[in-house]
Amino acid sequence: MGKSLVPPGGGDDDNIEPVDLKKALEERYLAYALSTIMHRALPDVRDGMKPVHRRIMHAMRLLRLNPDQGFAKCARIVGEVMGKFHPHGDQSIYDALVRLAQDFSMRYPLVDGQGNFGNIDGDNAAAMRYTEARMTEVATELLAGITEDAVDFRPTYNEEDEEPSVLPGAFPNLLANGSSGIAVGMATSIPPHNAAELLDAALLLIDNPAASVADLVQFVQGPDFPTGGIIVDDRKSILDAYETGRGGFRVRAKWHQEDQGRGTWVIVVTEIPYGVQKSRLIEKAAELLIARKLPLLEDIRDESAEDIRVVLVPKSRTVDPGLLMESLFKLTELESRFPLNMNVLSRGKVPNVLSLKSALQEWLDHRREVLIRRSKHRLGEIERRLEILAGYLIAYLNIDEVIRIIREEDEPKPVMMKRWDLTDTQAEAILNMRLRALRKLEEFEIRKEFDGLTEEKKQIEALLASEAMQWKTIKWQIGELRERFGPETEIGKRRTTFAEAPEHDLSEIHNAMIEKEPVTVIVSEKGWLRAMKGHLSDHSQFTFKEGDSLKFAFPAQTTDKILIFTTGGKFYTIGADRLPGGRGHGEPIRIIVDMENDQDIVTAFVHDAGRKLLLVSHQGNGFVVPETEVVANTRKGRQVMNVKAPDEAKRCVPVAGDHAAIVGENRKMLVFPLAEVPEMTRGKGVRLQKYKDGGMLDLKTFAMADGLSWQDSADRTFTRSQAELAEWIGVRASAGRMVPKGFPKTGRFG
Template sequence: MGKGLLPPGAGDGDHIEPVDLKKALEERYLAYALSTIMHRALPDVRDGLKPVHRRIMHAMRLLRLNPDQGFAKCARIVGEVMGKFHPHGDQSIYDALVRLAQDFAVRYPLVDGQGNFGNIDGDNAAAMRYTEARMTEVSTALLEGITEDAVDYRLTYNEEDEEPVVLPGAFPNLLANGSSGIAVGMATSIPPHNAAELCTAALHLIEHPDASVEELMSKQPGDGLVQGPDFPTGGVIIDSRASILDAYETGRGSFRVRARYSVEDQGRGTWHVVVTEIPYQVQKARLIEKIAELLVARKLPLLEDVRDESAEDIRLVLVPKSRSVDPGLLMESLFKLTELESRFPLNMNVLSRGKVPNVLSLKDVLWEWLEHRKEVLVRRSRHRLGEIERRLEILGGYLIAYLNLDEVIRIIREEDEPKQVMMARWSLTDNQAEAILNMRLRALRKLEEIEIRKEFDALSAEKGEIEQLLASDARQWKAIAWQVHKVRRDFGPEENAHLGARRTTFADAPDHDLSDIHQAMIEKEPVTVIVSEKGWLRAMKGHLNDYSLFTFKEGDSLKLAFHAQTTDKILIFTTGGKFYTIGADRLPGGRGHGEPIRIIVDMDNDQDIVTAFVHEPKRKLLLASQQGNGFVVPEDDVIANTRKGRQVMNVRAPDEAKHCVPVQGDHVAIVGENRKMLVFPLAEVPEMGRGKGVRLQKYKDGGVLDVKLFSMEAGLTWQDSADRTFTRTEAELTEWMGARAAAGRMVPKGFPRTGRFG
């Protein structure tokens, strides 16, 4: 490298400063994190705004875009914000501006937009050169008194201008419009609320500063207190009052919001479900797309079609498969699989007093807003007091001038320095003398003196009132209560029915059986379930009867096969005494040899399948182990909700579970490996939820070979190897009748050589 190419001082190493990399990274990252938290992501608890929104409001005020004035191009507003206050990209500013104008995104829009500002389908707004905007009444409430020294100002990023640190915030914006943002290591998510309810709660808090969060929450509809979120898109919240209360007390929680729907009669017994409100922040077009995808994937067997008939209002039409479908079940299946039900998180992480990030409760947020309003009131009052005192000073000078008019005129005409002479003659202040010298000749009319006296008296009275207000805490709170009353009236349902009326309602979730909902999400189709000797499972489409056509891996063969529907639950009983539950729709398909059961559920390697069958609610089962123990168990008690299964029969090696027979009839016939048969009443076998059971038959060696339940009235039947059926009546079975746990007698003549009942 040539010598001239080296930077200055690069050769001697004197200008190099060693820096601890870890410390430098920590400092820089902390600075970035703080900047993100304070100046980008978290809203201020006092006015509910982030810096970008505050700067947009301030710039629109400077451009005089009041609600009663004309609109201005959004490009002009964005340029003003970016050039003077917000050193970020124009698109990010415009996106923030657009959101403030969307009535489906913001409960009380702060911007009145003209042109295409996007829609609930998720379409973007038109470019800023095409759209126009001005402030709304809510914005003017937030800015009310900003010119009266209500808040502090700070220098802008280039130190050429000033911007407000916070807005006066006469409107409870943080909770009314909500907020969301992700900072570094923390996030915020606040749903919108009803402004009238917030004002009622704030008034209650002014009267009872020690009120709990529970006292600020509505106890019955109509009491005007906070019921919960009030989303701009409506919907129904289905959380319990206790969970809503807990969320507001801790500042953390979530709300389950469902779409609002009604069932429309189409005549002749047919009907459609019409959805008129969807959950907050759900894009309608994406929602319909998802429902259509599920329809194609056959995940919604109760639904035939979905149509979007929306114009200004939302109208989604859901057509059922048939008129016999239960509308409640149809909707439950949609709520489970789509965004027709969504969760909105609550995390009231805000900048407390504009400085400290903190998770606040509902009471804390309202109280900090009220304290801010009190500070604004005091500052505005002091500002007005200063103005009055300055004006009274000048009016006092005018009155002296009127009393000594001829002398004043003489001094002005004859003296070289009339100002000094007048100040010395009547003990005037500099301001008073200057005001007298600047008076117009027409102001010397007698009428003007009367006007000045009137103004002087009125201002003196106002000064006395303000001084009383500043001296009394109670008077200040009374004034704030009056202001909050005014906000409640202006933005409540009485004065402004469209904006003020509550949109989101509350309801309890309908009580549907979970298994019914699960079935409603599965297309009902016939299948044949096949279980191989080595424990491979599969479900072939249709009810097949020729089992000889099934193929298996080498060395494997058919253990059992039975017909089922895809909506059925399949119960599997193993030699370890465990039951497993698998939905027929979750079984591997008929292509190939299926999958080993150990992949589908957590089954021990040393266990095998005893049997598998379709679950029938209300049925009972008789379980028996190899060594002759058994008991009856209700089938509903053996359902397992996890892969681990449910331990029902307790067996210890070398014993193992061997039989699982549906209970029918009133007697049990049991045959041992020693070919001895015993018949005894079923009533002698206890019913248990879990256990080892009782002795069914006694053996010297060996164990149970087969068990059969039958009705004594119909007799005991069995089949031999030639498929001939034999029946023994009660009289013919006397020899084998006995008590439970007896040894029994050798099987009757003609009993199959296999020792099984067939």
Template structure:
């Protein structure tokens, strides 16, 4: 029988009523603080999160120094988990692996042996197969840890001690970067070049008030492990470092490789930071299959140790710059590396710091470490000098000392009384070995005594002078700069700077679309589709019941289709985005935000060089450049201002120099096009005057060639310039009755 979960009678004696809101607030706050302080945010002083700090400390205790032999990662992870970090082994091993990956960390802290993963995104081998030890950089971070440079605290089970922060003789936070998501806050710091950081730190020592502009001259931007080209404008970089928040655009490094006879390929040799190469190539291959990259023919991965991605163009006439721009737009060959310098300031307070702020706090930490190490060394020297003083007394009175030790019952007390020795001096004399009584030993002791006395004087001078302290810190920083300078393989800058080439966005957009002929079909009820090919005959087109053809025209998939509505609005739709011709298409109201009380007036292929004539039913109109009507959003662009019951009735391309306008009252007026204003938006001016009714049709033509129209029997009529004199008058006049033979419909085309 299962366990009875119902408490016995009186079981509510120990029930405590808690307000749910306050309980949740209190517990969530505790969780949030734990995540912020002990998991996600790095300490500004050593640039490490607790898990990384514990790994470094455990490796030091295992004596896995740079010159020593490797130890199994399972051993390291076991020590970290058992003694310091009560979490899963997988999370500890993942952190250890990342510290060894030279494509993830700019200056690795762990020297790994075995499979530690690769830039393709493959995982490392299991921890039982891999081995590790510390690098020189890790040694720098730990330098002075045994000399009281930092505080220790009890571990989670209070059996051991762990460092609160590492001494950090290496500017690790900015040099290796960090990323983490806490509760309500996150951090993301890309890696930088350590030689540049050292130069900036030395400038801050000389001038603590140095501006961000001066620092950015020395630290021009991130230096990413995988290289690449930084194409962010300088003012954006400056602003990011001033505020501690921003982003950097990083592009892959590429070059055009000639294959002879005019053929060429593009070879990508460096990819942006934190982009998985295999995933990147898969994505490009998918876009290639989906015909989203018409300039590209094929992609191959020829990488070995170095990255080599080969991109084959469609043909030799393709512009390589344009090909790459289209790839940068659609793929992770261009990536944004964000900057959010949210760190634990002084190890306690989460704070977003500027570039100067981070370096300043690191320098303050280095000063504290220097003072603590110097004080520790001074105390050690004083202890040693005390012992050496006792030794010298013993050597000067050797026979008496031996006599006391041999004959006295309490030699320690007797020695202290006879020679005025301290407890420590008497103890050290009693602990001396017989072999150290040789003649030369006195000389060695005097030499050591003099040397330590001189060192003590120097340390006292250092502790008493801030100038000397900063000089000592400068010396340490210069040493780091020398070790990882720009001429060293590890210190050489990998990420280069360039300005992104300014290509016309329209050209790039065109380069992303496969150019194919299509026929655009618009129905009376506003359904649109794009049929493949240029259909010669529109009569065979099928529509939904009760619907019919409104207009159809030929286009290319790279064209922009402009749709004008009766409400005076214009919408722009890419021909490649229209639904295919298998069904009846889709209603235009799904594609754009078109009002329900408006209908499609006209649709046509955009021609930036053309001009349009717009006219409303009440007889107002104006000219506009066709490039002005292009809308970049679903909302469209209001061009002609009309209020119901008036609406836009005519939208046509202008040809010639004269306008003929016909009203519903069958009166026609001809006037020069020059009398019509060119606007970018508005109501327009009156074209023709009506007592009642409105406009019927408009035609623009060249006056020298005359006005032509067709009647219902398809007969063509033409009136010359002289014959049109009767109807030629100023704009906004009433006009005269239409000439003989004009169609009954009141339109220039029957």
């Protein structure tokens, strides 16, 4: 019998249902994911809010915390939100409330806070029992019309109360204040923008619904962060981000050079990128200083009070301020990237990545819907009032009879309704009138109100019948709002500016991050590399592992690039600052770069961008390559000379002069003009000398005017002039003649 899904019984286990674990997990996880997406992490495109913010705003309205009223304790607001609308921890609600009040987090704060609400250094706000809050003007704009049936209400979590499912949102909050959140499987990140620019773009969109994102970007130039800063992206990438709804913006700190007198200067940073904690930024820079990663910088000080003022002191007055800042931008958060991912709840239901145009369009559609709903609500109010006024008019004209009926009849209401053909509402209104209202009950007053309301009713009916009039009204509303948040107002001024990132040579910036020190690079026969401090001329002091010995050593600076050429025809590049120190025996080259096991080091030298190199293989093929073409940016190196086994790369010499002398293992020498060797960036090269057997042994480039020189084993130098070399001078790829008398036994030029 197969295994039963039901556990062994202990009495009545009829109610146990077997459940497929995979299916159950999928269902539950999906439910959790959807709940996070819909009710926690993603903002609604219409009012730019997540549920917690919407509930805070709604609760503050109910507590009547208007901008012109007094403040209330935050603990009271949080209690109201938690008790009625938001069944989550009080700390998470308070954190959300604090953020709405921070002028360095929100471009247009929705909460006016009193007390300690944290600061840009990342310090926390005071506890909610100490702080107080009320709404700002922007918040009242978002709530405008909420009592006039502008939006749908839904039951709260315990169904005792009602909460708005979205706010009327007369302010373009989604883009003006931005939003960021991480849901399950999706995230959102929207930077803050300038409200006046958004409203201008919205007006353009009303006039021309077919306007492209490129047209809108004429107004909405880019994000406008509350902390200022400079955006250093080009217009094309900004446009691309707004068209697709995905991208990012590089934001740099704003700085200027401040003269200290006598030729000295400091750099003062006055604005830092959005979302960066100042104290953390300075801590990280100080750590880099201690680690000697910022050789151009002497000191960093925070002299901020109300405004930001971070002072950077250069190592010396000769430092280029641009380069110093570039090195800081590269290594610290003085430059940061703010991602754009406009993933929002479109129409309040569907998570969707929207373009700038779609986001504005959905906000405008919402404004139109709110306008229609408020107009209908007002229409209903007017109709009810007109009905009552008509009843009052009848009562006024027959006041004595009305009083008689009320005094004498047991049930005055049906009698009145029958007598003057009144509706239930009218009769009820007459019966509910106070005696003191009789004094005011003048026909003139009633008729005046009646006519006024009739006129308003006509206007609203015309508005509801005409889409053009609706858009005209919305344009008027947006125009009013733009005046209040225009660029000439204190809150409406653009804070973030735009600039091109200055062009600096990458190698200059790289060098600016390395402390310049003299070192000696040592390469052993078995391929171990290290760099000892100082320029050491006595090579006999170097120690090696057993069985290993010195291959060659040369002086360099820590800012240099070291080029390594291998028998496989590959070049590798290693920064001299990255080489292991001289304490031990160093490290094998194969750990530092990805070099094949069957290859060996031919030579290593300091990179000099102005030179050209002559590469030659064992079989005598070669070509000239500019040194800038052999620098490799990755561990894999760069294949420059193509060699097939058993051939291998044998020599790499700097090109000097106009002729080359080549010697084969057969001791035959050939001299030929360098002009016959082609210049290439990669390849096999051309034949330089012909051999019956064996291969190339040594090679030298020289200027014919100076003659060809070599050294023998006793370190004596021999030089042969052009006339003396006549019989060896030939064309490239000939066999050559036996070496001249006095040539070293080793067959090398020394």
